[in-house]
Amino acid sequence: MKRAMVLICAMLLSLSAEATRLKDMASVAGVRSNQLVGYGLVVGLDGTGDKTSFTSQTFRNMLNNFGVAIPPNVNPKSKNIAAVAIHADLPAFAKPGQTIDITVSAIGDAKSLRGGSLLMSPLKGADGQVYAIGQGNLVVSGFGVQGDDGSRLSLNVPSVGRIPGGATVERAVPSGFAQGDSLMLNLHRSDFTTSRRVAEQINQLLGPDMAASLDATSIRVRAPRDPSQRVSFLSVLENLNVEQAQDAAKVVINSRTGTIIIGQNVQVSPVAITHGGLTVSITETPEVNQPDPLSGGQTVIAPRTGIQVDEGSGHMFEFSPGASLSQIVEAVNQVGAAPGDLMAILEALKQAGALQAELVVI
16 A cells, blocks of 8 residues: 555656647537437347346337237247347437447346347437437357356346447437537636636637637637638647646545545645554353253353453654645655555544645545
């Protein structure tokens, strides 16, 4: 833990104010992907399908569309069929005829989709329109086996699979990319300083009043109306290097994994800290008491509990005014605090008002 923390902090300290490409820190408003979702049937399973009522209903409706009528009193249950939900992301500017990857997930009690094939299924957008058609053989990375005694072994998740290029785009999503005489750039991380610097860099490259910072996220840029010229214009802008502003001081704690990230600008006000461990050990040593011969008594087990308390040696260290990241890490490493202890120290510093940073617990 000590080595990992020192390495992370050294990496943070080595980060200088380097320029970043505009395409890596901002996106064009309106140029985005759209989520698609659908419902369908996976067939050809090796007895690992589901037996739910909606699967039977879907299978019956499919056969009716092909002219195969099933009597109403017959329930077409089959372990080789599974009802699935399908979802995909439709990229910006996707055109009819192009293919996209899809993810297929069982929604019934199917044990595995391995070896199955998805039948033709429509994928709809949030507006209810069909934008793609999915079909193909599933690629399932997981598997599962089960014995007659109920024992079971599984690797990954066999009830979810993917079909690379498994959906064909049928409808293009309207885009406002070529509309108006300007476009909007939205920063991935909102920051007033970075927004101002982006506008200044664009004006320095293209001329005054070409870009204006509207807020901490958006920068409006004047752009040509012709679509081909606008593409060339954006090609120049997205390769423009801009120096990003330093983020606000933060300490991020993941309480589940014990990961602690301390930002570069974190400082600590003058404060003294003492930290000691308290270990309580409880042991149970049952004793067997035998009755005397011919006494007619019974053998009993008497509990015997031992409790031991060990107060670890306390440590105290002091932070000078405006202590930096390296000083914090060095002091904590000298104490030899475990991840849980370090979390408690940082939370106590924040409560005392000595930690000049935002404490984020995830």
